[in-house]
Amino acid sequence: MDENKNTSAASDAETPAAPKKVRRVGRVAFALLLIATGVLLLIQQFVPNFDLLSIVRFAPALLIVLGVEILIYSARSDVKVKFDWLSVLGCGFILVVVGCSSLVPVLWNLYGPSRDYAQNRYQKELQDQFYQAMNADSELKSKIRNLQIYVAFNHTESGEYTLQDMDSVSVYVELPENGYTDAVDFAADCRRIADLSEKSGVNADDYNFNSYSNNGGNGNRYSLSFLSSFVEGLTDEQLAQRVCAYYDYDGESFENKADRDNTAAAELREQVIAEYKNDNNDAYPSEDYITEQVQKRMALLFPVPAASEAPAATPETAA
Structure with a gap:
């Protein structure tokens, strides 16, 4: 066992x-x-x-x-x-x-191309709408040298190619070269253009305005950019404080008109004296002659724009 x-x-x-x-x-x-x-x-x-x-x-x-x-x-x-x-x-x-x-x-x-096509279509439609709005002020419309409206689709929803709240519309306007005597006049036209744009329903998010000096680099140059809601409640003088102003002479920019004019006058004075002495056997010109010639040449370099006419009356201003 x-x-x-x-x-x-x-x-x-x-x-x-x-x-x-x-x-x-x-x-x-x-x-x-x-x-x-x-x-x-x-x-x-x-x-x-x-x-x-x-x-x-x-x-x-x-x-x-x-x-x-x-x-x-x-x-x-x-x-x-x-x-x-x-x-x-x-x-x-x-x-x-x-x-x-x-x-x-x-x-x-x-x-994709569909998105670009939709943006370009909106840009063209808004530009046409903008120019139609300018018909209310033909004098102001004639000052516009170039207009570009850019539409940016910032939304990402597939297939949605319509303007939505998150999208942006930017307006770029080029005004006459040497077309303004000071920043206040320039700001006033910018405001009038923006107001007509808003009334037409363009509803841009921001505006950008420029007025350049001439091709020779002589004259006044102004630029102004602002959001569409910024100008509300501001006077033209207050809006002008936002204007970037430059005063050009012979391709060089000055921050104020006095410095530009003094530099130009000094150079023109030397030119007048040199030309006179060359034509008159080295004789020195009189001060009156020098002053007169310098003023004439300054007027040619920096012509004063014609005074703008008063804005056309609208139902709001007529009231």
């Missing part, structure tokens, strides 16, 4: 333990991702304006699936857990493909 017991105990001790099943983490996540990807790409093909990018933002949920797999398999003593690296790499590759596919409609909407 003892011998049988010992033989049975030895036999039990020598019996090997059952091998653990190997479970590769990542296969379930890979399979689910393949199914979801196929479904989403089909929906993108047949559903207009489907926002695939918003779905791709839930990609971190894949990590949750992998974590659940690990917890389930680790809880079982008869299972050995291993990572299926091919499945994990496959998941990453599919996410890259889907992410690129979701960005294609967004990039097309932002940089």
